[in-house]
Amino acid sequence: MSGVLEGSERLEGELTPEPWKAPAAGAVALHIALASGVVLYGILGGFFHHNFWGGAGASGAIQVNLVSSAIPLPSDQPPNQNVLATETPSQAPAPPEPKAKQAVDETAIPILGKQKKPQQKTIPRTPPRQQQPVQTNRAAYGEQAGSSMPHVTQQGYSSGPTTVSDSNFGNLFAYYVEGINRKMSQNWYKPEVDPHTPRGAKAYIFFKIYRDGSVGDARLDRSSGSPTLDSSCVRAAQRVDTFGNLPSGYRGSYLQISFYCEY
Numbered sequence: 001m002s003g004v005l006e007g008s009e010r011l012e013g014e015l016t017p018e019p020w021k022a023p024a025a026g027a028v029a030l031h032i033a034l035a036s037g038v039v040l041y042g043i044l045g046g047f048f049h050h051n052f053w054g055g056a057g058a059s060g061a062i063q064v065n066l067v068s069s070a071i072p073l074p075s076d077q078p079p080n081q082n083v084l085a086t087e088t089p090s091q092a093p094a095p096p097e098p099k100a101k102q103a104v105d106e107t108a109i110p111i112l113g114k115q116k117k118p119q120q121k122t123i124p125r126t127p128p129r130q131q132q133p134v135q136t137n138r139a140a141y142g143e144q145a146g147s148s149m150p151h152v153t154q155q156g157y158s159s160g161p162t163t164v165s166d167s168n169f170g171n172l173f174a175y176y177v178e179g180i181n182r183k184m185s186q187n188w189y190k191p192e193v194d195p196h197t198p199r200g201a202k203a204y205i206f207f208k209i210y211r212d213g214s215v216g217d218a219r220l221d222r223s224s225g226s227p228t229l230d231s232s233c234v235r236a237a238q239r240v241d242t243f244g245n246l247p248s249g250y251r252g253s254y255l256q257i258s259f260y261c262e263y
Helices: 002-014 021-045 169-172 172-185 227-239
Strands: 158-159 162-164 202-210 217-224 254-262
Touching: 021 158, 158 169, 162 169, 162 172, 169 172, 172 227, 172 254, 202 227, 217 227, 227 254
Parallel strands: none
Antiparallel strands: 158 162, 162 254, 202 217, 202 254
16 A cells, blocks of 8 residues: 555656746856856956947037948049059069179189280271461462463364364254264275374364355364375365255354364
8 A cells, every 4th residue: 555655656746847947047147147247357358449339429520430440441543444454563574683794713724825816996086187377477479379270261162073163153053063073974084094193193174164065275284193194184074065054043154163083
């Protein structure tokens, strides 16, 4: 009978709920105490600031405190829209270092058979000094040196071996002068000249051309030293029948011609 009573008591004890309010209240109080201790320790250790953003400042204004520097400030420089722009531009290449001069070993023994070329020294050229003329106080009258320039006096008009006494005729009627050269070369017979005549010898003759183109007064003016050359040149002028009528623009009655035959 006693065993049944002990079993029933044990069953009642297991079915009766245990009290939980007292332990729970103790646990909450313990956590609150721990949190209060952590906060108090942070305040005393300086881990928390007393003034937070938006704290009260002077009257009529709001005091703003920056709690972090992580927020980027606006840049004064506009952004570069270039596609190739980069935030880290490449640096310019460093200038090349000067080559070190090779040290000369003064204790080295020179090798025989190799001679160094002597360096040529450039001597600066100095311009020659101009000699200043000596000034004298004496006036020079009639002591001026004569000019070495040749004085050319044009006489008539010359074209080849023909010279016309009237220069205006030659300037106006050059074609007629060329006809005289052609006619004289056709009527001069070179085989008449002695072959022993030196080359380059010249015989000068004079003759007149009248209005109808006929020749008159043919004579030797300057001898060449060869009688055969002189006579053949005169006969050449005498052989010409006519040089053609003188131009109508020429007012003279005849035209005086100087001609030379060159062997």
